[in-house]
Amino acid sequence: MNIRTTVRTVGVVGTGTMGSGIAQTFAQAGRAVLMYDALPGAVDKALAGIAKSLDKLVEKQKLAADVAGATRKNLRSASLGDLAGVDLLVEAVFEDVAVKRALYGELAKLLAPDVVLASNTSSISISELAAASGRPAQFIGMHFFNPVPLMKLVEVVVGLQTAEPVVEFTMNLSRELGKTPLRVKDHPGFVSNRVLMPLINEAIACLADGVADAATIDEVMKLGMAHTMGPLATADLIGLDVCLNIMEVLHRDLGLDKYAPHPSLRTMVRAGQLGRKSGKGFFSYGQ
Numbered sequence: 001m002n003i004r005t006t007v008r009t010v011g012v013v014g015t016g017t018m019g020s021g022i023a024q025t026f027a028q029a030g031r032a033v034l035m036y037d038a039l040p041g042a043v044d045k046a047l048a049g050i051a052k053s054l055d056k057l058v059e060k061q062k063l064a065a066d067v068a069g070a071t072r073k074n075l076r077s078a079s080l081g082d083l084a085g086v087d088l089l090v091e092a093v094f095e096d097v098a099v100k101r102a103l104y105g106e107l108a109k110l111l112a113p114d115v116v117l118a119s120n121t122s123s124i125s126i127s128e129l130a131a132a133s134g135r136p137a138q139f140i141g142m143h144f145f146n147p148v149p150l151m152k153l154v155e156v157v158v159g160l161q162t163a164e165p166v167v168e169f170t171m172n173l174s175r176e177l178g179k180t181p182l183r184v185k186d187h188p189g190f191v192s193n194r195v196l197m198p199l200i201n202e203a204i205a206c207l208a209d210g211v212a213d214a215a216t217i218d219e220v221m222k223l224g225m226a227h228t229m230g231p232l233a234t235a236d237l238i239g240l241d242v243c244l245n246i247m248e249v250l251h252r253d254l255g256l257d258k259y260a261p262h263p264s265l266r267t268m269v270r271a272g273q274l275g276r277k278s279g280k281g282f283f284s285y286g287q
């Protein structure tokens with residue numbers, strides 16, 4: 001199997017929270033990035049956010065001004081058709097299996113046969129998406145963390161049919177981005193969410209049982225366990241709807257009741273209390 005390992009141009013599909021961070025990270029590492037989003041105005045919003053992020057990094061002397069300038073020049077808005085010329089495709093669209101499957105159907109017709117496809121999914125099976133892509137050997141999970149330009153980890157998720165040279169390519173590429181890649185097998189929740197979500201769920205259970213208030217629960221984990229952020233603040237950052245969705249995948253696919261989402265999480269999501277993005281979750285956020 002022939003795979004393209006020289007990556008000059010990257011296509012990023014879906015330019016929301018994660019896609020914009022991924023685009024910025026590739027552009028900072030000197031790659032030309034073509035950004036495509038189905039929602040009109042989404043790429044412009046992402047570009048404005050990236051410009052702000054770069055300004056902040058320069059201000060804090062974490063990035064040289066000329067690198068920030070070059071990064072801006074590396075980013076370009078694109079149509080779906082423009083992606084035909086990319087050397088690598090990274091997908092970060094909604095966490096919805098039907099949306100992702102339909103997109104991969106389109107991309108399969110468009111991309112050169114040696115191009116690797118990487119999905120940033122947090123919980124959907126890489127092997128399932130790989131099957132939908134029509135090129136399962138060239139399909140891999142490249143699970144970045146929020147905020148992408150700052151977080152070091154890339155969880156490299158190896159599907160049932162992912163070819164070994166594709167794993168090696170992805171590990172090397174992640175290092176070139178300044179990240180630390182860690183290889184894991186495609187299995188529900190991978191490692192990150194399989195460990196994190198039960199922790200969050202248990203913190204929610206402590207809150208519901210009145211063991212302590214939200215701030216105290218988070219402080220226990222920060223001061224006692226050296227976590228940088230408490231589990232409830234982390235859940236607010238991720239989005240409570242996203243957490244619920246991942247817990248439902250773990251519960252369904254691992255088939256054990258210990259993964260069942262706490263009912264009070266479901267109630268909060270139904271009430272529209274989704275964490276930071278809605279202004280209220282376990283904590284309140286001024287908006």
Ligand SMILES: NC(=O)c1ccc[n+]([C@@H]2O[C@H](COP(=O)([O-])OP(=O)(O)OC[C@H]3O[C@@H](n4cnc5c(N)ncnc54)[C@H](O)[C@@H]3O)[C@@H](O)[C@H]2O)c1
Nearest residue numbers: 014015016017018037038039092093094095120121122146
């Ligand atoms: N938010 C996180 O902390 C986080 C962390 C790791 C991984 N992820 C994963 O990253 C992916 C994106 O999450 P996000 O938080 O950035 O979501 P988001 O809602 O911020 O952005 C998703 C973007 O995808 C676009 N989109 C939807 N369908 C599309 C299509 N068919 N073609 C092109 N664009 C389309 C939307 O318009 C939107 O701009 C998901 O798979 C999610 O599980 C999220």
